Amino acid sequence: MARTERPSPASAPSHASTPGRPSIKQIALAAGVxxxxxxxxxxxxxDVNPAVAERIRTIATxxxxxxxxxxxxxxxxxxxxxxxxxxxxxxxxxxxQLEAGAIDAGRQFADMGINAEVTWFDPDxxxxxxxxxxxxxxxxxGGLVVTGPATNRVCAAVRSVVDAGKPVVTTNSDLPGSGRLxxxxxxxxxxxxxxxxxxxxxxxxxxTAGRRARGAPPGPRVVVLTGNLRFQAHRDxxxxxxxxxxxxxxxxxxEVLEGHDDYEQSLRVLEAVDPRGVVGAYAATGxxxxxxxxxxxxxxxxxxxxxxxxxxPVVRAxxxxxxxxxxILQDAPSxxxxxxxxxxxxxxxxxxxxxxxxxxxxxxGATLIEG
Amino acid sequence: MARTERPSPASAPSHASTPGRPSIKQIALAAGVxxxxxxxxxxxxxDVNPAVAERIRTIATxxxxxxxxxxxxxxxxxxxxxxxxxxxxxxxxxxxQLEAGAIDAGRQFADMGINAEVTWFDPDxxxxxxxxxxxxxxxxxGGLVVTGPATNRVCAAVRSVVDAGKPVVTTNSDLPGSGRLxxxxxxxxxxxxxxxxxxxxxxxxxxTAGRRARGAPPGPRVVVLTGNLRFQAHRDxxxxxxxxxxxxxxxxxxEVLEGHDDYEQSLRVLEAVDPRGVVGAYAATGxxxxxxxxxxxxxxxxxxxxxxxxxxPVVRAxxxxxxxxxxILQDAPSxxxxxxxxxxxxxxxxxxxxxxxxxxxxxxGATLIEG
DNA sequence: TTGAAAGCGCTAACAG
DNA sequence: CTGTTAGCGCTTTCAA
Numbered sequence: 001m002a003r004t005e006r007p008s009p010a011s012a013p014s015h016a017s018t019p020g021r022p023s024i025k026q027i028a029l030a031a032g033v034x035x036x037x038x039x040x041x042x043x044x045x046x047d048v049n050p051a052v053a054e055r056i057r058t059i060a061t062x063x064x065x066x067x068x069x070x071x072x073x074x075x076x077x078x079x080x081x082x083x084x085x086x087x088x089x090x091x092x093x094x095x096x097q098l099e100a101g102a103i104d105a106g107r108q109f110a111d112m113g114i115n116a117e118v119t120w121f122d123p124d125x126x127x128x129x130x131x132x133x134x135x136x137x138x139x140x141x142g143g144l145v146v147t148g149p150a151t152n153r154v155c156a157a158v159r160s161v162v163d164a165g166k167p168v169v170t171t172n173s174d175l176p177g178s179g180r181l182x183x184x185x186x187x188x189x190x191x192x193x194x195x196x197x198x199x200x201x202x203x204x205x206x207x208t209a210g211r212r213a214r215g216a217p218p219g220p221r222v223v224v225l226t227g228n229l230r231f232q233a234h235r236d237x238x239x240x241x242x243x244x245x246x247x248x249x250x251x252x253x254x255e256v257l258e259g260h261d262d263y264e265q266s267l268r269v270l271e272a273v274d275p276r277g278v279v280g281a282y283a284a285t286g287x288x289x290x291x292x293x294x295x296x297x298x299x300x301x302x303x304x305x306x307x308x309x310x311x312x313p314v315v316r317a318x319x320x321x322x323x324x325x326x327x328i329l330q331d332a333p334s335x336x337x338x339x340x341x342x343x344x345x346x347x348x349x350x351x352x353x354x355x356x357x358x359x360x361x362x363x364x365g366a367t368l369i370e371g
Numbered sequence: 372m373a374r375t376e377r378p379s380p381a382s383a384p385s386h387a388s389t390p391g392r393p394s395i396k397q398i399a400l401a402a403g404v405x406x407x408x409x410x411x412x413x414x415x416x417x418d419v420n421p422a423v424a425e426r427i428r429t430i431a432t433x434x435x436x437x438x439x440x441x442x443x444x445x446x447x448x449x450x451x452x453x454x455x456x457x458x459x460x461x462x463x464x465x466x467x468q469l470e471a472g473a474i475d476a477g478r479q480f481a482d483m484g485i486n487a488e489v490t491w492f493d494p495d496x497x498x499x500x501x502x503x504x505x506x507x508x509x510x511x512x513g514g515l516v517v518t519g520p521a522t523n524r525v526c527a528a529v530r531s532v533v534d535a536g537k538p539v540v541t542t543n544s545d546l547p548g549s550g551r552l553x554x555x556x557x558x559x560x561x562x563x564x565x566x567x568x569x570x571x572x573x574x575x576x577x578x579t580a581g582r583r584a585r586g587a588p589p590g591p592r593v594v595v596l597t598g599n600l601r602f603q604a605h606r607d608x609x610x611x612x613x614x615x616x617x618x619x620x621x622x623x624x625x626e627v628l629e630g631h632d633d634y635e636q637s638l639r640v641l642e643a644v645d646p647r648g649v650v651g652a653y654a655a656t657g658x659x660x661x662x663x664x665x666x667x668x669x670x671x672x673x674x675x676x677x678x679x680x681x682x683x684p685v686v687r688a689x690x691x692x693x694x695x696x697x698x699i700l701q702d703a704p705s706x707x708x709x710x711x712x713x714x715x716x717x718x719x720x721x722x723x724x725x726x727x728x729x730x731x732x733x734x735x736g737a738t739l740i741e742g
Numbered sequence: 743t744t745g746a747a748a749g750c751g752c753t754a755a756c757a758g
Numbered sequence: 759c760t761g762t763t764a765g766c767g768c769t770t771t772c773a774a
Contacts, residue, residue, distance in 0.1 A: 070440075110392075190738065365568040
């Protein structure tokens with residue numbers, strides 16, 4: 001455990017064995033009741049004298065009781081539990097990577113009597129999603145993992161599942177006020193800051209040259225493409241990027257464009273940009289394809305450094321041929337596996353996770369493909 | 372499992388329960404023997420008719436038998452196993468982060484009858500290390516995690532542990548030919564390539580300016596500080612960096628300096644460098660402090676982009692004040708937790724891991740501290 | 743060489 | 759309301 005100061009060759013006897021890990025049996029003994037009663041008391045299964053229940057709970061915490069995962073798992077073999085994973089069927093394959101993570105984690109718990117089952121829903125059909133969520137109530141589902149639009153009605157549906165005592169974990173995007181056990185996702189503000197640091201350091205000394213542009217703009221200009229600034233999630237990345245640029249290249253001017261996650265619209269707003277003095281472009285959200293294509297049309301595009309998000313085919317192509325310098329990943333597989341793991345742990349030992357599990361901000365360059 | 376094409380609201384019956392997961396009991400039934408015999412046969416515990424044993428093994432593979440982790444864990448409570456983690460006591464705190472990961476993973480398996488115990492050894496005393504390794508034989512240790520110098524004698528000592536049937540996982544640096552079950556560590560060549568990509572893209576357009584240096588050198592120059600090129604591990608990063616620079620900034624000239632991981636010696640070789648035209652410095656291994664300090668003495672140091680490795684106090688300071696642009700991390704905590712997890716899984720269900728588990732190549736800038 | 747049985751910690755079904 | 763019991767899959771005695 002603690003770091004031994006001497007190498008201590010074999011000498012240390014150190015009774016490594018779990019010394020006094022208390023079991024339900026110990027508690028029963030201490031409380032002068034049977035194991036069954038302890039089980040009922042600790043799990044609020046009713047049919048137990050409140051006074052006795054209280055005493056049992058006290059003793060349990062005093063003894064530092066923690067349920068034994070292995071035993072519970074073994075018992076669970078009687079009636080296996082399913083963790084339902086609900087994902088939006090979008091065109092990007094981000095969620096396919098997420099699914100792979102979820103299935104993988106599910107397999108890990110197969111011999112613990114727990115498995116994951118992925119169901120896809122149409123992101124444009126809120127009603128169907130709500131029905132789907134509510135249908136998880138009347139099943140032998142042990143818990144729920146969900147990514148969905150944070151509307152009031154979706155949150156309410158999730159809340160009904162939570163109220164039924166089932167653990168729910170949101171992933172990739174949160175459902176605030178839904179009572180979910182945890183949220184697994186990236187710190188988008190940080191993601192934007194990291195993008196800005198890369199951008200600023202790439203532009204760096206180079207922009208002294210850029211300053212000589214005969215035309216107007218006073219400093220280097222950076223284009224930021226985003227989806228819709230009314231969505232908090234979209235604003236977060238832009239905010240982080242802006243903060244980062246201010247810190248790392250205060251002379252720069254930002255041009256924030258809303259493309260509404262649509263190729264045509266993104267292209268339109270990009271075409272309206274005066275390209276003089278533009279030395280960088282950041283795709284926070286929205287159509288990366290539009291950004292890459294428009295850049296080609298501007299004069300001497302090789303001047304313009306490009307940072308994007310996620311690991312899409314367009315991005316890979318851009319990284320390979322040098323049209324994109326770096327992309328920021330958010331570890332899609334973990335966003336699938338961690339929620340499953342969290343629920344499994346909760347089911348097996350009642351462990352409560354942190355409310356927000358931050359997925360790493362991963363910087364990837366062309367080495368992503370070539371290395 | 373597979374992605375359902377329709378949202379399938381609750382309708383799908385899909386008997387999620389582990390369908391026919393065969394247990395020892397099933398095998399015993401099929402083979403017409405008792406469960407005890409099956410156990411003995413499958414684990415080569417002797418005292419079993421070779422013909423019968425063979426038949427049992429056949430049936431087991433035919434049925435696709437996989438031992439049940441939870442059951443084994445429960446049984447293990449009788450005689451808990453210890454995973455011994457042997458780490459070198461160096462001045463850097465890299466291994467403290469690694470230790471934290473190992474302890475954390477150990478806790479995860481506490482209720483599976485498995486725990487991790489870290490022991491530190493003097494990296495300069497090979498004899499003591501060997502004694503330490505060999506002392507793990509005669510204990511109730513279930514497996515071994517070790518980081519050590521890849522000398523013949525250390526490898527031989529590890530091999531004796533392997534021959535005793537105990538799983539061994541090397542971490543951070545490998546022990547080739549030791550028969551270890553797996554190695555957890557970074558792809559150093561890739562690490563070097565990533566560093567080069569960052570370096571090249573930071574220098575990027577800027578170096579056209581650099582070209583104008585009145586003096587001699589024909590292109591931009593980059594200094595690479597390493598430890599000792601006779602060590603494969605030290606060479607790998609440099610090779611990766613060289614390959615990356617060739618790919619991303621072929622005009623650049625590399626100056627590889629051996630500092631032998633020593634501050635004084637690193638400083639000496641750095642002082643001998645002609646600073647004209649130097650636009651980048653990469654600390655592959657060796658004294659980062661020496662590199663940072665020498666850079667200050669060169670003319671207009673802000674010209675020189677700096678990439679380092681690991682997360683040391685000097686590095687943090689450098690990132691904070693802008694003297695270091697990026698550092699490449701190798702996820703020390705995972706290098707502690709993954710080996711423990713691998714051995715635990717092996718002990719519990721006989722799962723054999725990949726021979727080399729690559730730790731991620733993490734790019735971190737000042738955002739590591741500020742963000 | 744093999745079989746039978748006990749028990750790890752937990753929970754659900756059944757008695758009291 | 760509470761106690762008893764069986765059994766999840768595996769290993770380890772102890773008998774045969």
